Amino acid sequence: MKTNGSGPVRVVLADDHDLVRSGIKALLGMIDGVEVIAEARDGQELIRLVDSLKPDIVMTDISMPHMDGIAAIAEIRMRQPQVRMLVLSMYDTVDFVKRAVASGACGYLMKDAPPFELEQSIRSVMATGTYFSPVIAQRLLQPSEPSASDELTDRQLEILKLIAQGKASKEIAFDLGLSPKTVDVHRARIMERLKLNDIASLTRYAVRKGLVKP
Structure with a gap:
């Protein structure tokens, strides 16, 4: 060839x-x-x-x-x-x-x-x-969508990946050295920024953006 x-x-x-x-x-x-x-x-x-x-x-x-x-x-x-x-x-x-x-x-x-x-x-x-x-x-030929890093902070991306992997707030808090309450606050802000209302929607977003595998 x-x-x-x-x-x-x-x-x-x-x-x-x-x-x-x-x-x-x-x-x-x-x-x-x-x-x-x-x-x-x-x-x-x-x-x-x-x-x-x-x-x-x-x-x-x-x-x-x-x-x-x-x-x-x-x-x-x-x-x-x-x-x-x-x-x-x-x-x-x-x-x-x-x-x-x-x-x-x-x-x-x-x-x-x-x-x-x-x-x-x-x-x-x-x-x-x-x-x-x-x-x-x-x-x-289509216009680019905003990337995940355009929409979220590094910490929020970190937390979103773990949410999409099915981890609970306590597990995420332990992994990242945060309190569960801080994780919950981050999750609420992620949902607000992305205009998403539940964990399933967050997971679909993370898969679509390539943050986690389906």
């Missing part, structure tokens, strides 16, 4: 779900001229592998432990600018797409895309330098 005929396109794949990663690897393995040379479970491991192996393409999820995909993309762009980076994600909001592109991603496709789109994305990125699936291209 490489235009210079120097061998297969070498891909490093990153996703924290082993089953998902194995499935994507199997699909990539069916594409002529593509070789998955390494796999990572988080952004830190991905950076180490890219530094060591210098692949042609990184294909990464966004939501991963320790360091997320967007932070890893920004770091790789700085350290290995020749590597082309594709996001393969379940998040399709314009905010996520634009953040990924601003960090250095040259392509973005959804995890529920048809299998042929994997090959299409790799061929397009190698040939033209970019690939955005039709769904994502449409999203890019």
Whole structure:
């Protein structure tokens, strides 16, 4: 597939779900001229592998432990600018797409895309330098929503993540070294700022913004 005929396109794949990663690897393995040379479970491991192996393409999820995909993309762009980076994600909001592109991603496709789109994305990125699936291209035409950090303080984001993980005020207070009453005050202010009235709505907001996994 490489235009210079120097061998297969070498891909490093990153996703924290082993089953998902194995499935994507199997699909990539069916594409002529593509070789998955390494796999990572988080952004830190991905950076180490890219530094060591210098692949042609990184294909990464966004939501991963320790360091997320967007932070890893920004770091790789700085350290290995020749590597082309594709996001393969379940998040399709314009905010996520634009953040990924601003960090250095040259392509973005959804995890529920048809299998042929994997090959299409790799061929397009190698040939033209970019690939955005039709769904994502449409999203890019939409105005950006405010990010969670635009709407909430760092402390409120911290508390919201724990609320969305199902933790009660006492647990959150213990984790953050606060009193339960202080946590309750923060929660009330979060609801007021976001104009949301219950925990279920807060959880949906946190998932939509990528603060927690569904």
